[in-house]
Amino acid sequence: MKTTIKSLAASLALAASFAPGAYAGGAPDMHMHDHHMMPELMRSNVDYALPKVSLMREDGKAVSLINEMNDDGRPVILTFIYTTCTSICPIISQTLSQLQSELGSERDKVHMMSISIDPEQDTPARLRQYAKKYGAGPEWQHYTGSVAASIATQRAFDVYRGDKMNHNPVTLLRAAPGKSWLRIDGFATADDLLREYRKLEEGE
Incomplete structure (x- = not known):
């Protein structure tokens, strides 16, 4: 059964409700600090x-x-993800999957890019499996590379946080080469992204 954005968000909210020291007698969830609740988009x-x-x-x-x-x-x-992420990345990738569907026949007019922030683990083969999991079409491509190239790219887009576990949900949109980027911090929905994409098309 496919995990929906609502169920992922619910799990995220539940996990975020626990304090870091709440693991009496047990090992801490290594993804706990990966959970960032950002209710409003910036x-x-x-x-x-x-x-x-x-x-x-x-x-x-x-x-x-x-x-x-x-x-x-x-x-x-543009988004930044890693394939073993259990919180932020599944939501972002499911959102792009839904956006593909909403774009319909227009999907080939846009280039969706997801760049790994864990290139040591995310081989092209792993990215192919990940892309297939979310139904990525030819207009949505996934990228890895050297650690240096990944960090340089993250720094260029101001998403580098030093550790993959500390990353935040960020989506970036650009109308064309040479144009400014619209940066959205937070969990944008497919409808949010479609609306912003339409604005870019109209030159707003």
């Missing part, structure tokens, strides 16, 4: 300089991040 427009790094796509091809984001001129929707 939107900001930001200019980011893309790093000159090479990443590895889930199909095993080495690619330039700059070329992947700029060459075809499509709007980009």
Whole structure:
């Protein structure tokens, strides 16, 4: 049975309700500090300089991040994930899966990108399995690479937190190469992202 966003969010809320010291006589949940409840979305427009790094796509091809984001001129929707994450990443990835469905025949007009923040574990093969799990179509690609390339990319988009367990839910949207990015901090829904994507299309 597929896990829904509501059930994931409920689990997240339940986990967040426990204090870090509440594990009497037991081992702490290693993902506890991975749970960040951000009830309100924070939107900001930001200019980011893309790093000159090479990443590895889930199909095993080495690619330039700059070329992947700029060459075809499509709007980009960018997220950062890792495949063993049990809280934030499943929600983000399920949201993008739903967004694909809502875009329908327009889905090939946008480039969705998910970049791993755990490249040592997230091989292209693992990313292929992860992409399949969420029904990623050809417009939604997943990337890994060297640790240095991953960190450089995270720093460039101001999402690097030093430890994968400390990452926050962030989604970034850009209308076209050279344009500013819309940064959304928090758990944006598929409807939120579709609405923001429409605004980008209209040049708002």
